[in-house]
Amino acid sequence: MSETQIYSLRVNGKLREVTDAWLGESLLYVLRERLGLPGSKGACEQGECGSCTVVMDGAAVCSCLVLAASAVGADITTIEGLTDGALTDVQQAFIDEGAVQCGFCTPGLIVAVHHLLDNTPKPSEMEVKEALSGNICRCTGYGRIFAAVTRVIDQRAQQ
Amino acid sequence: MSIHIPTSLDDALALLHELPQVQLLAGGTDFMVEVNFNKHDVHDVVALRRVTELQQWHHDETTNTVTIGAGVVYAEMEHGELATLFPALAEAARTVGSPQIRAAGTLGGNLGTCSPAGDGLPVLFALDAVVNLASHRGTRSLPIGEFMLGPKRNALAQDELVVSISMKTNSGWQGYAKVGTRNAMVISVASASLVLDTVSGTARIALGSVGPTIIRCTQAEQWLQTHYDISARKDLDEAIATEFGLRVSQESRPIDDHRSTAQYRRHAVGVLAKRLLQRGCVQ
Amino acid sequence: MSTSVVRTRRDTLGTSALRPDGGAKVQGSFAFSSDVWADNMLWGATLRSPHPYARIISIDTSEAIKIAGVETVLTAEDVPGKLTYGLIDSDQPVFASGVVRYMGEPVAAVAADHPETCRRALAAIRVEYEVLEPHVNPEDSISGSVPPIHPNGNLLRHQRIVCGDTSVTGPVMVECEYEIGMQDQAFLGLEAALAIPDSDGGGLEMIVATQWLHEDRKQIALCLGLPEENIRLTLGGVGGAFGAREDISLQVHASLLALRTGRPIKMQYSREESFFGHVHRHPAKIWVRHHASNDGMILKIEARMVFDGGAYASTSAAVLINAVTHIQGPYRCANAIVDGFAARTNNPPCGAMRGFGVVQACFAHESQMDKLAQACGLSPVEIRLRNAMRTGDRLITGQPVESVAPVERCIRETDAIALPPQMTSSPHELSLPGGSGRTADRSHIVRGIGWGVSIKNLMYSETFDDYATARCRLDNGVVTLKFATSEVGQGFVTLAPQIARSVLGVDTVIVDPMDTTIGSAGSTSASRQTWMSGGAVDGACRLVRERLFEHVAQQHNLDPLQLEIDDTDIIDTRGTLRISVSKASAGVAFEETFEHHHRPTEDLDENGQGNCHVAFAFVAHRAVVDVDTELGLVKVVQIATAQDVGRALNPLSVLGQIEGGIAQGLGLAVMEEILMVNGIVKNPSFTDYLLPTALDAPDVVAILIEEPDPQAPLGAKGVGEPPCISVTPAIAAAIRDATGRAITRVPVRPSDICL
Structure with missing residues (x-):
């Protein structure tokens, strides 16, 4: 398509060039379809499900609502950039507590939980629920997700 | 088609002047929904996220005026100093979308979209906020009531943008409440913000989602001022609160849509007004 | 039997x-169907009708095809095979x-180089409609008062039950009409598929998110006019x-585009399109009258049940049968007269959703039980206990309930669960109805308690x-399982290896990709895969175990019937032999395939009599809600439940199904509804x-009630659907308890409570 412009995004610590992209593309689309980072998921395209959550300049945001070409200069961390391969404590707790079923909401939730615990190391039950209220899960009813977050909070408190 | 990311207000205003089909992008939480849902084409986009002048707020203690940059995100109003200065704004900010939306959405964006369901807008109206606008031609300030013209219509000229919002801090009480059919992340079915100014003895109440734009209930305000001592905020009769709610409800102009009915909205906004008044006054 | 050796947990x-x-999944590297791609791939997109009912005067694709990047535009004329598809009746045009016949019906499809190009191409297709009322x-479908909107007529099915x-x-007589709104499944992973054409154009490969690979294949092949094996x-x-x-959603469209362009086609729906691209839960109106004795024993049920099937049949006929055959609930009832109708309208097509017709019936019968309790001066628990069904009781279809039926136990164990603590004098603001909107204070809240109990058939x-x-293959101590069972999140990929480990004493189990290179597994629906595919995996593993025992027996000169698996060893139950499975299977390979069939069922006759169902599961729910009675806002505080699971093969997975199902039932109770005005969907987002x-x-x-069902291959009943069925009426009943309102409709809207 004609309406393109070359730009670069800093994703997971690396500067990635985006070429040949239509300028109306969301950050979610560019991550998934152009940068080979399909871990962020799209389920609503309007910021009502949280599946596409990434951290941008220290804030957890919906990547579907970021115009990719406007994110030049921002530091973006996706689910793929959380670790080098080993599971984080949050990821392990999600597996152990049965917080994963279909798994479509999971990457967004993992990013949101890490972001919460980075900023609020010992959140109350209500703080956890409020912080995750933008991440819809259709399979679990959230019970196992709360259990996983509680497990991480307890584990970190013991360390 | 182009995307521009100015880093100063002057650059942004110059772009607004030069580009014929300019579209302003603040937090993206409205704009990108439109793009993703194919509701509008993308032309010349000016993204405001790097314009530093818009990201700041300051408190002028000599005039008791707080000026909040149009690009300050809702998350910043939820906690901290701004929340202490404007508890009603903090309460409204907390109801905006999800935490992710609040990390991106801005007051300027809310004003730009000017939806009657914009969560921050009733608070701004109840606080008698002034909207500060700029273009390459100069600056102007409008009372918020003159800025909001109708459903998704405002007084912005094509080459103009919202720079900031100015509000006086008030002594007294302020609050906000919003009805939605879910406990979080929900578009307002009806909302209200009440400010009780104990110095002047006046009350101001503004309603969201119950009219073509945000509604100020001046008659109910007048009635309350003559029937209750707002400066004291004591001994509020249930009957006064009920009557206030009823009068507020009568000033609402709701419609039926897929989110609710006019009848429910009229009822709900009256209940909110009553409860806010009771919250603000020692019974 | 020799003493067992304590080992670490073996799953x-x-x-x-x-x-x-x-x-x-936690790392984001799990490939969902929307994550797959291919070199040289094009994007596909669908043009849909903006009207619920209209004649198509003309379709002009000439401008669309001219757009740079657009490869092809297809319409009905381009379908080479069967022009329609559908699960039970093939009545829906490709x-x-x-x-x-409904808003969102596919009219054309395009393939292009970018989703945005597709969007522009769709916008450039000119369709001239003559809009009809x-x-x-x-x-109107039942009365026949409007002309047929489809050649098959406006009535999808009528079924009567006459019993006793x-x-x-x-x-004592209580009656009421109940209404259930249209719910959407709202899975998060939107419809998506990648279709890769064979180089000779004679077939294709498709990677797709579906519940039933073989049924999809059958329908795709028919529409393409190709043999299934292609x-x-x-x-x-x-x-x-x-x-x-x-x-079927996008499967046929993607296939057609792939074969036409000779290039891989990726199709994925947006959320808005998804609302139009799949069927929903049937909205229904159900009138019921219960006759009872003064002490609350049900004597007769009369019911009239009307299900809106929307424009095309989908599974409406089967959904209706579930509804009419479950209207008695998990209660004894000797006499009944029930009429059920599934109607065709210009509303969006409705079909399968978790609970499949029983959700609607349950809201009606449970609301009736509370009315009956009130009329007889009994508690909600007592009325249910008095009428509770037991194993051996007959349904109003005449079918005996041969499944274990621990209804009384479900109720009693739920009742024994502690109620949540009373609300404190200063509760957290987010725990109140209205949540972050800060609408309520403590003084505005009234608490209510309500009950729901249900029966749900399992399998088709x-x-x-x-x-x-x-298929099970044991090769050098490693088991490889193969099946076409759709893993949709429920956890069959967890369960299948558990079965193999238990049956064969192995540790390492590999699950091959699910595809059509093996026979059908049936659909991942109807709470059936643990029973059916679980039974098939169990059967295949048992056959392999027989071969392994024969092999070991031959080597050690033993009767294979004496051998048994003990943890990871094979032991001789009459002797001293103990040999590890890995050692016993070294150097040999056995492979067996097994088909599990459930016992045959019967059709219903014209009076609705017949053994039409396979088996049943039961559950009880007690809901505690806080209601802001003045604003009509609700917070569900606690759901207590005891569920008849037969045997909990994986307790954590069962709990996940229970909690997830409850959330969906809660959604139907207080917030989830597709709203329509004259066939126009108002809220597809x-x-x-x-x-x-x-x-x-x-x-x-x-609480999991474990009474293994002798009919079930593993003793386990399906657990997927029951959690979402009776929780909805339980919440509605709790709202009634708090407000005194009638509440005859779900979802309960704020105005139903406070106006």
């Missing part, structure tokens, strides 16, 4: 084994031709299903042989179709 049956795909009232003495009346389907990662992936009914196939968030989720206290 056998009965343990809470963890998901094998969990690691990939592309509308001549007429559109939509037929949206199911009663219909002249019986009771001294179509190879592989399951892409599925982001939830809940019934919405049982019907009415003579359908929904068998499942599985997650902004306006509201799903429960973390702040809406109640505390769930669950």
Whole structure:
């Protein structure tokens, strides 16, 4: 398509060039379809499900609502950039507590939980629920997700 | 088609002047929904996220005026100093979308979209906020009531943008409440913000989602001022609160849509007004 | 039997084994069907009707095809094979031709180099419609008062049940009409597929998120006019299903585009399109009258049940049968007269969703039980206990309930669960109804308690042989399992290896990709895969075990019947031999395939009599809600439940199904509804179709009732559907308790409570 412009995004610590992209593309689309980072998921395209959550300049945001070409200069961390391969404590707790079923909401939730615990190391039950209220899960009813977050909070408190 | 990311207000205003089909992008939480849902084409986009002048707020203690940059995100109003200065704004900010939306959405964006369901807008109206606008031609300030013209219509000229919002801090009480059919992340079915100014003895109440734009209930305000001592905020009769709610409800102009009915909205906004008044006054 | 050796946990049956795909899912590397791509791929997109009912005067694609990047545009004229598809009746056009019958019906499809190019191409297709007055009232289909909107007529099915003495009346009579809104499955992983054409154009491969690979293949092949074996389907990662992936959505369109362009086609729906691209839960109106004795014993049920099937049949006929045959609930009833109708209208097509007709019936019968309790001066618990069904009781269809039926136990154990603590004097503001909106204070809240109990059939009914196939290969101590069972998130990929470990004493179990290179597993629906595919895996593993025992017996000169698996060893029950399975299977390989069929079922006769169902599961729910009675806002505080699971093969997975099902039932109770005005859908987005968030989720206290069902291959009943069935009426009853309002409709709207 004609309406393109070359730009670069800093994703997971690396500067990635985006070429040949239509300028109306969301950050979610560019991550998934152009940068080979399909871990962020799209389920609503309007910021009502949280599946596409990434951290941008220290804030957890919906990547579907970021115009990719406007994110030049921002530091973006996706689910793929959380670790080098080993599971984080949050990821392990999600597996152990049965917080994963279909798994479509999971990457967004993992990013949101890490972001919460980075900023609020010992959140109350209500703080956890409020912080995750933008991440819809259709399979679990959230019970196992709360259990996983509680497990991480307890584990970190013991360390 | 182009995307521009100015880093100063002057650059942004110059772009607004030069580009014929300019579209302003603040937090993206409205704009990108439109793009993703194919509701509008993308032309010349000016993204405001790097314009530093818009990201700041300051408190002028000599005039008791707080000026909040149009690009300050809702998350910043939820906690901290701004929340202490404007508890009603903090309460409204907390109801905006999800935490992710609040990390991106801005007051300027809310004003730009000017939806009657914009969560921050009733608070701004109840606080008698002034909207500060700029273009390459100069600056102007409008009372918020003159800025909001109708459903998704405002007084912005094509080459103009919202720079900031100015509000006086008030002594007294302020609050906000919003009805939605879910406990979080929900578009307002009806909302209200009440400010009780104990110095002047006046009350101001503004309603969201119950009219073509945000509604100020001046008659109910007048009635309350003559029937209750707002400066004291004591001994509020249930009957006064009920009557206030009823009068507020009568000033609402709701419609039926897929989110609710006019009848429910009229009822709900009256209940909110009553409860806010009771919250603000020692019974 | 020799003494067992204590070992570390081996993830056998009965343990809470963890998901094998969990690691990939938490890291974002699990490939959902929307994550797959191919070189040289094009994007596909669908043009849909904006009208619920209209004649198509003309379709002009000439401008669309001229757009740079557009490769092809297809309409009904381009369908080479059968022009329609459908699960039970093939009555839905691949592309509308001549007429559109619901808002969102596919009219054309395009393939282009970018989703945005597709969007522009769709916008450039000129369709001239003559808009017709939509037929949206199911009663008009029943009365025949409107002309047929489809050649097959406006009535999708009528089924009557006449049971016992219909002249019986009771001294106590309660009646009411109930209404259930249209719910959406709202899985998060949107419809997506990648279709890769064979180089000779004679077939294709498809990676797709579906509930039933073989049924998809059958329907695709028919529409393409190709033999089934030329179509190879592989399951892409599925982001939830809940019934919405049982019907064809984009499969045929993507296949047609791939064959036409000779290039791989990726199609994926947006959320808005998804609302139009799959069937929904039937909205229904149900009138019921119960006759009872003064002490609350049900004497007769009369009911009239009307289900709006929308424009095309999908599974409406089967949904209706579930509804009429479950209207008595888990209670004894000797006499009944029931009429059920599934009607065709110009509303969106409805079909399978978790609970499949029983959700609607349950809201009606449970609301009636509370009315009956009140009329007889009994508690909600007592009325249910008095009428509770037991194993051996007959349904109103005449079918004896041979399944274990621990209804009384479900109720009693739920009742024994502690109620949540009373609200404190200064509760957290987010725990109140209205949540973050800060609408209420403590003084505005009234608490209510309500009950719901349900019966749900498992597997397919009415003579359908929904068998499942599985293959087990034991090779050098490693088991490889193969089946076409759709993993949609429910956890069959966890369970299948557990079965193999238990049966064969192995540790390492590999699950091959699910695809059509093996026989059908049937659909991942109807709470059936643990029973059916579980039975098939169990059967295949047992056959392999027989071969292994024969092999060991021969080597050691023993009777294979003396051998047994003990943990990871093979032991001689009459001697001293103990040899590890890995050692015993070194150097040999055995492979067996097994089809599990459930016992045959019967059709219903004209009076609704017949053994039409296979088996049943039961559950009880008690809801505690806080209601802001003045604003009509509700917070569900706690759901207590005891569920008849037969045997908990993986307690953690069962709990996940229970908590997840409860959240969906909660959604139907207080917020989820597709709203239509004259056939126009008003809220096809997650902004306006509201799903429960973390702040809406109640505390769930669950008890698993384990009474293994002798009919079930592993003793386990399906656990997927029951959790979402009676929780909805329980919440509605709790709202009634708090408010004194009638509450005859779900979802309960704020105005139903306070105006």
